[in-house]
Amino acid sequence: MIPLANPKVQVDTQKDELLSEISKVFDKCQFIIGENVKEVEKSYASKCGAAYGIGVNSGTDALVLALAACGVGKDDEVITVPYTFVATTEAILIRGAKPVFADIEPDTFNIDVSQIESKITSKTKAILPVFLYGQTCDMETINAIASKHGLKVIADAAQALGAKRNGKPIGMLADAACISFFPTKNLGACGDAGMIVTNDEKLAETARSLRFHGMVPGTYYYDRIGYNSRLDELQAAVLKVKLPMLDTWNGRRRANAEYYLNELGGTGLILPFAKPENYHIYHQFTLRCRHRDEMKAMLSERGVGSAVYYPFPLHLQSCYGFLGYKKGDMPVAEQVCGEVLSVPVFPELSQEDRATVAGALKECAEILDRQ
DSSP: BBOOOHHHHHHHHHHHHHHHHHHHHHHTOBBSSSSHHHHHHHHHHHOOOOOOEEOOOOOOOOHHHHHHHHHHOOEEEEEOSSSSHHHHHHHHHTTTOOOEOOOOOOOTTBBBBGEEEEOOOOOOEEOOBOOOGOOOOOHHHHHHHHHHOOOOEEEOOOOOTTOOTTTTEEGGSSSSSEEEEETTTTSOOOOOOEEEEEOHHHHHHHHHHTTTTTOOSSSOSSSSOOOOOOOOOOHHHHHHHGGGGGHHHHHHHHHHHHHHHHHTTTOOOOOOOOTEEOOOSSSSSSEEEETTHHHHHHHHHHHHHBBSSOSSSGGSSSGGGGGGGOOOOOOOHHHTTTTEEEEEEOTTTOOOHHHHHHHHHHHOOOOHHHH
């Protein structure tokens, strides 16, 4: 079976260096906010075109703390999308605010910017676009709307480390960008880890305090109610080793995606679309097909792993019933949830593996087209 993701292959190529850096942490026994955390905060922020990096314990907490640092709280509204991982909206609700959904574009799966302004009310505090599958949104339009209405922009860039728009990396595209280092991301830790990157000094200072219980740095005085959400030294040591490989790994993902795009044209499958101004880093290669569930089962029979990200839009999830949305409110998101399928695109795919994936997709598409 060719898996959808295979982090073990990647870890094996760096195991000696990873173990060496982890061993150094044990030698020093400085496990919280040590030199590794400070180094990766600086290096990752720089990679993202940002002046400040704030390491936290997950991508979810990066969203929560970024929202808090931007002043989002009880009874505020945040405009976002229903087609994303639940952490996006979960973070808004943790802050006591309300997610207000805008539908998505059918080609990029990102927020339809033409819908944003109509969603703004006197309670709107921020816009939270999601850079889904590794492609940024139309941030020029989003930032213009935000500036016009005095709103903050917080990018959910959990899947987009290394992505760019018009040559600008993610840290230059919003008031704050939130990164996840979940093990299967384009660059993953050996457990949960996340980071906020920003060019706003005050936002960075607030987020840094919030992650440490709201403490004034170096004291036991507290200016705000905070959280316990610190990137630990062990994960930082892993991230330090991996960063130099990010561009290479993203380049391989892009090469694999380009191969699929060339091989699968004319199959009837709706293939991923990258806007020319975007540098897409293909966290997922997500296509659309009318007989998605049949396709998934047939690929498995042929030894090709796949997954559905995401099978059910958030506005129709039972836990969000209190928001009052109903079927038909977000027609594009609802449609693509029944059609999307992600196939292997990870950087360690061999040429033989990706040929097998493409061949299986072609064969299955032909069979399904005849039915």
